[in-house]
Structure formats: structure tokens, C-alpha cells
Amino acid sequence: NLIGGYKPERKWDIIPVAGIGYAHAFAYKGTPKTNIISTNFSLMGKYKLPKGFDVNLEVQSALFPDQFDGRITGGMYESSCAVMLGVTYNFGSRGFAVTKNTSKHKHRVARGSRKVRYVQIINPEAAERKVEVIRTVNDTVFINKEVKVREEVPVRTNEPVMLGSILFDINKTMPMQGQEITFVNIAKFMSDYPEAKIRLAGYADQQTGTPQYNLKLSTKRGISVKDILVKQYNIDRKRIEVQGVGTDAQPYERDKWNRVVIVTAVDF
Template sequence: MNKKTILSMVLGFASLLPASAQDEWFIEAGGGIQTTFSRDASKLDFGKRLTPLYTIGVGKWFNSLYAVRLQVGGYSLNGMSTSEGLYLRDHKTDGMIYGTYDPVINHVTVNPDGTYRHYLRYVNAHADVMFSLAHLLFHKDGKFDVLPAVGMGYARAFAYRGSASTNSLTANFSVAAKYRVLKSLDVNFEVSSALMPDHFDGRITGKTYEPTLGVSLGLSYRFGSKKAAKPANSSRCLKRCGKRSRKAVVDTVYMVEKIIERPVYQDRIVEKQVTKKQEPYRLGSLSFAFASANPRSDQKTVFANIADYLKNNPKARIRLDGYADKATGSERTNLMLSIRRTDKVRNILIEQYGIAPSRIEAQAVGCTAQPYDDNELNRVVIVYALP
């Protein structure tokens, strides 16, 4: 699902909402603290994981029960990283390429156990549907209300202290407690969470989602006074909603046709190599069985030849490109399989042949590129000598 599809769904949903005499807009702003639950974040002291959170939003109550809100929030997140996993390089120069080297280590202090701080700067814009529990449960409008909300959004992590910029779709959840202090002014305390995809922090670890959790205190200002809503099933509303509904369906189908042309994980998988003046040359290739991350047993000669090359050329470095055949499995499954294959080859060269880790780069291609016409041959890690 891409950004255009999300926007189409939000606009389509808004067009289906019933019109009412309660035409009440509101704006809100708040600040607080947040933390992330990314892989290895627990290795950082909890106090150091807490970072500032700022939010600003605008919305509209369509009747006494629900509202639609557009909120923008974020600022910074602190996590921990290790040498395990794959890291996104700067896409402005290298394309969307994942490798085992994390540029963040050039900007932070690495601890004796191999862990190091991972800083992020980000913003998350999301559209939410909010509900009033006071009206839903008690059918009254008092000074206090609890407002759960759910929505979808878009997060942008910016290039900062070695972290590459990324784009992600998010799922957002929150619960806000509001207390009316003036006729048009509310104080609100909100607990919010966003589910970020695995690649949000520029690191692939195998987790499906990496959630955040934040708490904030803020103010909401309401324009206009609440009036009784018109019945949602009036003939006038049904006629108007019917027209909008048909338009929303057409728009949604159009966007679905668009996303068929673009794979879901296109923004996180290698499409092509960046051309350089001196091209790497192929040293050899290591083949794998179907769905296996272990090289075939007859590949020892290839390993020995690669190790001899590195020992005879002390300054030489190599790169491992991991592939999977596209005839079987989904793109995500094949991406993770190619990650495991490059990790396995890299570990064998380090542990069994004594090659220094700094001389080996690794990147996962998955199945978006196929070096051979035969599907079985694409279950491979190709080894290149770097210029």
C-alpha cells in the first residue's frame, strides 16, 4: 500500500461521513516524552531512551460520537544497535542498498560489547478517527471525556548522525483524556503509539514492526459550539452520501490499479547497482538448496579460493551479493532469505578462514534482480572483488 492509496482511502472515508449541524472544528498542540521498542533498544538505559515528543493537529467533529483528525508529531528517538543485521546506506549516493556496515558508528562511541547509540530524527503525519466514550456510553456531554483514536500515516526519518533517510507507512493508536476548562478550551493528556516497519530506523533485523510509545500534555481549542446532530439516516443525507460513496469507490479502484504496478517492498530492495568508474569483478559464486541458508556441501573449493585471494592480497576487500529465485516465495520472504545467506557466507569466511570482518561487505538483493535465467541458479551468493 503506497502513499497515494492512503490519501485516497482517507478522502474516500471523509466523503462517506454524514453531514450534520454540528460543524465544529478544533486545533490542538502538545508536548511530552516518547521511547522506541526497536530491536536492542532495551540494552540502553530506560532514562536515556526517553526523548522529546511534539504534536500539532487539526480536526472536525461530525457529530457527538466521532471526529476525524490530522496530526503531525515526532522529533527524536534513541535506540541501540549492534553489528547484527543489515543497514541502509545513504540512498542519495548508493541507491536503496543494505549492507553489514552501519555508517552510524562513525558518529558515535562503540561500547566494549559492540553496542552503540542509534539516534533518529523523524516526523509522523497520520489521519485518525476519534470516538467520544462519554457520548457512546453515557449519551451526555460533560466536562470530562475519553477519546480513543485509530489511524494510518506516513513517517519520514531524516538523515542524521550516520542514519539514512527512510519513508514508512505507519499504524497509529492513541487514547486521550480531555477536561474542559473553558467554553472552547480543553486540556488533554494523550497516550499514543505508532507501529513502524522494520526498516524505519535504517536497519533490517527481522522484526515485523518496531513500535513507539509516547505521552503528551496539551491544549485543544474548539471553534463554534456544539449543536444536536441531524439524524444520520435522513433522506437528504442518504442522497448526498450515496453520490459521494460512488465517487469514493471509483477513486479507490483507480488507486488499487496503480499499486499493482509497484511492489510493496520496492522502496527497500536493490533494483540496480550504482555504476562506478572501476567495476567490481566476480571472484566466484556459492549456490544454495531451495529455501536453505546453508551453502551446498560441494562449495568448499570456492571458499578456499576466496580465502586464498584475500590472504594473497592483504589490502583487498570483497562484497557478497545475496539472491533468491523469484519463482517461489514472496518478495519479503526472499529478501530475508538472501539476508541469511549473505550472513552465513560472511560468518564462514570469518570463523573458518580467519578473514577480518572489515574486509567483507554484504548486501541483500532478494529476488528483484536475477543474475541467471535458470531459477535454481539464482539461489546464490555472488562474491565480488572490490576495486
């Protein structure tokens, strides 16, 4: 973990150990009892199995003074070696618990002796309203429907907002099949914001075609998306702007993802 970083999905762990130990030899058949300080080394490999089990394989060695076992060999040290195979069961979950704060619009609304849940305001429309609060105290759930939460009304800006990406096959000007939900979401946004306008920025990947050809291809892709929005979803064509980018920019790391039209709300 120190060298490769902590990764919960990693199956293998390697644990090196070095330390100092104490060893005692009992008197036996003329060999006197002995107490010594030993140096120990070991290397453990651990493999994670499903359902909380681990398999452990450890190779361990220890260094002793030559006279430890009563036989003098003339060397400075003698050593022992052991190989151990074991199974470990983990009670509870492995690894570390990670907590992330994923929203800026969470408000604390109730307190309990053990747990406090939060209510997330998804689409605030007023500065003050009533919300449903779920509070858990000692594993018992209480629901309060009359708790008032103070909310901040978001300030509308003219910053562009990305609404979706429409993908294309290589050298094609019609969108790939299976992207209807993206068109539906764009049409819903245009309906919710009648004054909004959108920009269709067409791209092409750098791996195929010349820059001049890709510029024309990306523009045609934007026009085809515009035609679908106008003809199939009844969006006013004056609210749609088409921009061909070609290969001047590559918004994504993968080439096939750059065969795309990115839909952005520019005025709403």
C-alpha cells in the first residue's frame, strides 16, 4: 500500500516483516537450556477470497548464535526456516470507510443521538418552504412534515451549461442508434426554458481524415442533430446554433468519443 497506493479492489497484499525476538531452548539429553535474542525475517503474501476469507502464505527465517542448540559448527550464526499456510476470516467489511460530501445544497435539519440524515434540495424555487425530514434515533425512524428549511435561491447566470453529447460512427453524419433519451432531455429543457438557446458544436476524431474534411464532417453532424430537434421535437430552429469545430479541439481522451456533437445551453 505504501508503494502502490491503497486500492480496495486489489486482491494481493505483500507484507514484509523484520524484527527482534526471544528464543528459549530447554535442557535435553545433555544440551543446556539457553536464552537468546534472535533476529527474525518473514515475507507474507495474502490473497483475498470472496465472503471475507483470505489465504495467507508466509515464509519466515530466524538467525541464532551458533551455540543455541548445543552444537558448535564453527559458524557465527545458524538459522531456521518455516513455511506457514493459513486462512483468515474477516468479521465485518475490509478496508477503510470513505465519506464524501457530494453536494453543496445539503442542510442539516434534525439531530439525533446516533444518526442524522440530510435533505438535499434538488430544485429550490422559493426562499422558504416545508420539507419532509427523516431522522433516525437508535434505529427508529421518525418523520416530521412541518420542519422549515431556509434555502438560498440560486442566481441565474449566462454561463453555458452542457446538456448532452450525441455520438456518431466513423465518417457518419447521422447519430448512432439508442440515443433517444438524450434528445428527449434536450427537448424537455427547451420546453422548460422557452427563452433558452442552444449551441450544437460538432467534432471529428484526429485519427481519420484531413482537417479540412473533418471540419465539413463536424458541421454536417451539427446540422443533422439540428434537423432532428426541429423536425421530430418541434424546436424552433432560430433557437439552435450550429458550430463546426472539426479537429481543432478534442473534448475527450478516446478517439471514438470525439465523433460527437456536444449540446450546450448558451442563453437561458
